[in-house]
Amino acid sequence: MTNPVLAEGLGPFALPDFAAITDADFAPAFDQALTEARANIAAIAANPEAPSFANTIEALEQAEGLLDRVAGVFYNLSGADSTPAREALMRDLAPKMAAFASEVTMNRPLFARVERLWEMRESLELTPEQARVLELYFKMFVRSGAALQGVDAERMTEIKERLAVLSTAFSQNLLADERDWFRPLAEDELEGLPDFVVAAAKAAGAERGQDGPVLTLNRSLIVPFLQFSSRRDLRETAYEAWVARGANGGPTDNRVIAAEILNLREERAKLLGYDSFAAYKLEPEMAKTPENVRDLLMRVWTPAKARAEADAAKLTAMMHADGINGDLEAWDWRYYSEKRRVAEHDFDEAALKPYLSLDAMLGAMFDTANRLFGLDFRPIAGPFYHADVRGWEVSRKGRHIAVFLGDYFARPSKRSGAWCSAMRSQKKLGGETRPIVVNVCNFAKGDPCLLSYDDARTLFHEFGHALHQMLSDVTYQFVSGTSVARDFVELPSQLYEHWMEVPEVLEKHARHWQTGEAMPKALLDKLLAAATYDQGFLTVEFVASALVDLAFHEGAAPADPMALQAQVLAEIGMPKAIRMRHATPHFGHVFSGDGYSSGYYSYMWSEVMDADAFAAFEETGNAFDPATAERLERCILSVGGSVPADAAWMAFRGKTPGVEALLKGRGLVEA
Numbered sequence: 001m002t003n004p005v006l007a008e009g010l011g012p013f014a015l016p017d018f019a020a021i022t023d024a025d026f027a028p029a030f031d032q033a034l035t036e037a038r039a040n041i042a043a044i045a046a047n048p049e050a051p052s053f054a055n056t057i058e059a060l061e062q063a064e065g066l067l068d069r070v071a072g073v074f075y076n077l078s079g080a081d082s083t084p085a086r087e088a089l090m091r092d093l094a095p096k097m098a099a100f101a102s103e104v105t106m107n108r109p110l111f112a113r114v115e116r117l118w119e120m121r122e123s124l125e126l127t128p129e130q131a132r133v134l135e136l137y138f139k140m141f142v143r144s145g146a147a148l149q150g151v152d153a154e155r156m157t158e159i160k161e162r163l164a165v166l167s168t169a170f171s172q173n174l175l176a177d178e179r180d181w182f183r184p185l186a187e188d189e190l191e192g193l194p195d196f197v198v199a200a201a202k203a204a205g206a207e208r209g210q211d212g213p214v215l216t217l218n219r220s221l222i223v224p225f226l227q228f229s230s231r232r233d234l235r236e237t238a239y240e241a242w243v244a245r246g247a248n249g250g251p252t253d254n255r256v257i258a259a260e261i262l263n264l265r266e267e268r269a270k271l272l273g274y275d276s277f278a279a280y281k282l283e284p285e286m287a288k289t290p291e292n293v294r295d296l297l298m299r300v301w302t303p304a305k306a307r308a309e310a311d312a313a314k315l316t317a318m319m320h321a322d323g324i325n326g327d328l329e330a331w332d333w334r335y336y337s338e339k340r341r342v343a344e345h346d347f348d349e350a351a352l353k354p355y356l357s358l359d360a361m362l363g364a365m366f367d368t369a370n371r372l373f374g375l376d377f378r379p380i381a382g383p384f385y386h387a388d389v390r391g392w393e394v395s396r397k398g399r400h401i402a403v404f405l406g407d408y409f410a411r412p413s414k415r416s417g418a419w420c421s422a423m424r425s426q427k428k429l430g431g432e433t434r435p436i437v438v439n440v441c442n443f444a445k446g447d448p449c450l451l452s453y454d455d456a457r458t459l460f461h462e463f464g465h466a467l468h469q470m471l472s473d474v475t476y477q478f479v480s481g482t483s484v485a486r487d488f489v490e491l492p493s494q495l496y497e498h499w500m501e502v503p504e505v506l507e508k509h510a511r512h513w514q515t516g517e518a519m520p521k522a523l524l525d526k527l528l529a530a531a532t533y534d535q536g537f538l539t540v541e542f543v544a545s546a547l548v549d550l551a552f553h554e555g556a557a558p559a560d561p562m563a564l565q566a567q568v569l570a571e572i573g574m575p576k577a578i579r580m581r582h583a584t585p586h587f588g589h590v591f592s593g594d595g596y597s598s599g600y601y602s603y604m605w606s607e608v609m610d611a612d613a614f615a616a617f618e619e620t621g622n623a624f625d626p627a628t629a630e631r632l633e634r635c636i637l638s639v640g641g642s643v644p645a646d647a648a649w650m651a652f653r654g655k656t657p658g659v660e661a662l663l664k665g666r667g668l669v670e671a
C-alpha cells in the first residue's frame with residue numbers, strides 16, 4: 001500500500017487524505033521524499049548538457065515536489081496539532097532538513113550552472129518572471145557563500161557554526177535570567193493590584209514551589225504589575241530586575257556574546273563582498289539600504305518624541321499631585337499612564353464581545369473579500385486534520401481559486417500565536433496548481449465563540465496573508481504568494497485589518513449574537529479612541545530599539561555594544577522616563593538568531609505601507625473602490641515575489657510610501 005502522505009490528494013481539490021494518514025507514515029515519507037529530492041538535484045548538477053533555464057532552474061523548481069507535499073502536511077500538523085511522536089520527528093528532522101538545504105547551496109557543480117545562466121542572462125530571452133527567479137536563485141547561492149573558495153569557504157563555515165552556538169547561548173542565558181529571578185510578595189506589597197494580577201502572581205508562586213504570590217520577569221506578569229502596583233519602591237526594584245536580564249554578570253551575561261556576534265556578522269558580510277552586515281541584510285529587502293531605514297525611522301521619531309514628552313509632562317503632574325516630587329522615572333510611566341487611561345478612555349471591553357462572534361466576523365471577512373476581489377466562499381465537508389477545522393472552497397465567477405481551512409480554537413496540542421501557512425502553494429509550472437491555505441488561531445472555544453476586538457483583528461490579519469497566497473498568479477513556486485521580502489510580507493495582512501474597522505462593515509456584521517442588534521456607536525467610538533492611547537511611549541521605545549539595531553550592523557562592529565547603545569540614545573535625545581523596548585543584553589530579535597538582525601525596523605516599515613495603502617482607498621471616498629482593489633490584486637497580491645517589492649509598491653501606489661498615514665493612525669499628528 002502506498003504511503004498516504006506521499007499519495008496524490010483526494011477529491012476534486014486533491015486534499016491530503018487526512019483520515020488515512022497516521023504519525024507512523026511521516027518518517028518514511030520524509031526519507032523517501034529526501035532521497036528523491038537528492039537524486040533530482042544530483043541529476044541536475046551532473047547533466048552533461050549545457051545549462052539552460054529549463055534544465056537547471058525549472059528542474060530545481062520541480063526537484064523537491066514530493067518533499068514540498070510531505071513537508072506541507074507535516075509542518076502544518078506539527079504546529080497546529082502536535083503529538084509526542086510529531087515533536088520527536090520535528091527534532092529528528094531539523095538537522096536533516098538543514099543538512100539538505102546546505103548540500104544544495106554548497107553543491108559546486110550546481111552553483112556553476114546557475115552562475116553560468118546568470119552570466120548569460122541577457123541572451124536567454126527570459127520572461128520578466130523567469131529573469132527574477134534566476135536572479136533570486138543566483139543570489140540565494142551567493143549569499144549563502146557558494147561562491148567562496150579555499151580558506152574563505154572554510155572560514156564562512158566556521159563563522160556560521162560559531163554564530164549558531166552564540167545565538168543559542170544568548171537565548172538560553174536570557175531564559176535562565178528570566179526563570180531564576182523572582183520575588184515573594186507580602187500581603188502589603190499587593191497594594192493596587194487587581195485580582196487577575198494577584199491570581200497570576202499566586203500561580204507563578206505555586207510554579208516555583210512558594211506558598212504565596214511572587215513577582216517574576218515574565219512579560220505577562222511584570223507589565224501589569226508595573227501598571228497597577230502603587231508601591232513605587234517595588235516598581236523600581238521590579239523594573240530594574242526586568243531590564244537587567246542578560247546583564248547580571250556571571251555565566252549568563254550576554255554582553256560579551258553580543259559583541260562577538262556583531263564581530264562575526266561583520267566578518268561574514270565582508271567575506272561576501274558587502275560593506276557591512278546591514279548592507280548584506282537589507283539588500284533583498286524593500287528598504288535596500290541602512291540610509292532608507294534610518295530616514296523612515298527618524299521621520300517617525302520626531303513627532304513620536306514630541307508626543308511622548310507632552311505625555312510625560314502630564315504624567316509628572318499626576319505624580320506630583322500624589323505627593324511624589326522629582327522626575328518621572330521609567331518605573332513610573334506605566335503606572336500613571338494606566339491611571340490616565342482609566343480617566344480618559346475607560347470602557348468595558350467585555351461589552352463588545354457579544355457583537356463579535358466568530359461566525360459574524362467570518363461573515364465580515366468573507367464579505368469584504370467578495371466586495372474587493374469578487375471571491376465566493378462555499379463551505380466544504382471534511383474530514384480535515386482535526387474536528388475543529390472548517391473548510392471552504394474559494395471561487396470567482398465559478399472558477400476554482402483555492403481551498404481555505406480555518407483552524408480557530410485553542411487546544412493543548414497547538415502552539416501559541418496565530419499564523420497562515422500554505423499546505424500547497426500556487427504555481428503553474430508542470431500544470432496549474434491551486435493552493436490549500438490554512439489560518440490557525442488560538443481563540444477560546446465557546447458556544448458561540450465570542451472574540452475580543454484584538455482576536456477579531458487577528459482573524460482579519462491572518463486572512464490578509466491567506467489572500468496573498470490564494471490570489472497568487474505566478475508560474476514558479478519560488479516566488480509564489482507570501483514568498484516576498486520580509487519587510488513587505490506583512491503589508492497584505494496589516495492592510496486587511498483596516499477593513500474590519502470600516503463602519504459599514506461593523507454595522508452590517510458586528511451584530512449581537514442573540515438579539516441581532518448592531519454594536520452601539522458610542523461603544524465603538526470609545527474603542528477606536530483608546531486605540532491611539534500612549535502611542536508616543538510605544539513608538540519611542542520601539543524606534544529607539546530599531547535605531548540601535550541598525551547602528552550595531554552598520555560599519556565596523558562595536559568593541560563595546562553597550563557604549564554604542566548609550567551613544568545612539570544620547571544622539572536622539574531619548575526621553576528620560578522611557579527606555580528601549582529591548583536593550584542589547586536581552587534583544588532576542590537581534591541576537592537569538594539572524595531573523596530580525598538589522599531588521600527590527602521592518603514592523604514599522606510594514607505599518608507605514610499598510611496605512612498608506614489603505615489611504616489609497618480612502619482617497620477615493622470608497623473603502624471598496626473597485627479600481628483600487630483591482631490594482632492591489634494586479635500589482636501586489638497576485639505577483640508574489642516575481643516583482644521586487646519596491647516596484648510592486650510603485651505600480652500600486654505611484655509614489656513612495658509616506659509616513660503621514662501612520663502618524664495619523666497612531667494619533668501622533670492630528671487626523
Ligand SMILES: [Zn+2]
Pocket residue numbers: 461465490493
Ligand atoms: Zn502577519
